[in-house]
């Protein structure tokens with residue numbers, strides 16, 4: 001990968017929340033917001049707060065903001081602005097969209113998910129198995145903690161309606177081959193249903209090039225406010241009957257899946273978050289994240305058991321590990337005492353932890369573009385003391 005100049009200190013100055021002792025390796029659980037995001041939220045509430053569709057100025061500004069946020073979402077995802085829907089979280093949007101799609105499902109229909117998925121991409125289908133008698137199958141993993149594509153292919157049949165998968169795993173960081181999964185799904189006549197929550201802060205999304213049918217992500221994982229964002233292919237969304245109130249507009253088609261009044265102030269923050277990412281560029285973000293990750297991988301003490309690839313090929317910079325003889329919780333507590341923020345447990349990646357046989361889960365440290373070499377070295381030094 002080419003090296004692109006990235007002035008991390010200048011970028012950090014944009015986010016005053018970073019100005020403290022605590023080091024944030026908890027990006028996989030949610031990232032810090034640049035001040036521009038916080039200011040946009042406050043400005044909306046101070047200057048434009050209203051509901052949509054009325055003739056006075058604050059309402060007209062809110063209409064303009066809703067249009068702008070759909071346009072920014074479209075450029076972020078690579079789709080048209082009518083194909084997006086905002087919601088409270090990925091989990092909420094996924095339960096909502098799976099419910100609408102389920103109106104076309106019958107007992108015996110099948111859904112294939114993967115053992116790399118977060119439960120938010122599995123549980124909605126399990127609940128439909130409970131309600132409708134559909135069948136949920138889980139594709140296994142290889143030793144490298146990649147999706148086992150042969151196993152996935154074996155699970156497909158003419159009853160398969162959906163293949164649900166992560167663009168990147170929020171546990172071990174593996175990034176499956178999206179093109180391969182979409183091709184397998186479409187060959188079986190199934191929808192490709194992507195969870196891009198964990199991938200979104202790390203690289204460009206292009207739903208059109210990827211040819212996914214549904215993709216959901218969460219702006220609070222990519223420097224925006226607590227919000228969910230979904231894409232659905234126009235013809236797919238048009239073919240579903242939404243659960244909605246009658247007076248709410250049916251246009252654009254994505255709006256049929258947005259329930260009630262939107263979180264307008266958070267849409268303002270979302271626009272500022274996309275502007276922030278655009279101003280940095282993915283090449284710069286990725287070369288910085290890769291350099292930090294390689295430093296981490298080169299320095300990780302031998303005694304530490306790292307789950308997942310030891311190189312940056314086919315993964316995002318999220319590292320899942322245990323220290324033999326110590327519980328993941330005790331390691332996270334020890335690191336917190338040293339002002340290093342990491343999470344422990346299963347992070348809702350229930351099937352991945354089951355596959356790994358880790359009842360207590362593992363420690364997870366995630367790197368994003370605002371982390372620094374010095375922070376990596378602090379983490380490595382603390383791990384060396386604990387291991």
Ligand SMILES: Cc1ncc(COP(=O)(O)O)c(C=O)c1O
Pocket residue numbers: 028029088089090091092118120121166168169170195196197198217218227228
């Ligand atoms: C990969 C992945 N999918 C889905 C979710 C759920 O997202 P939300 O919190 O927006 O419901 C998460 C949250 O951590 C995640 O990491």
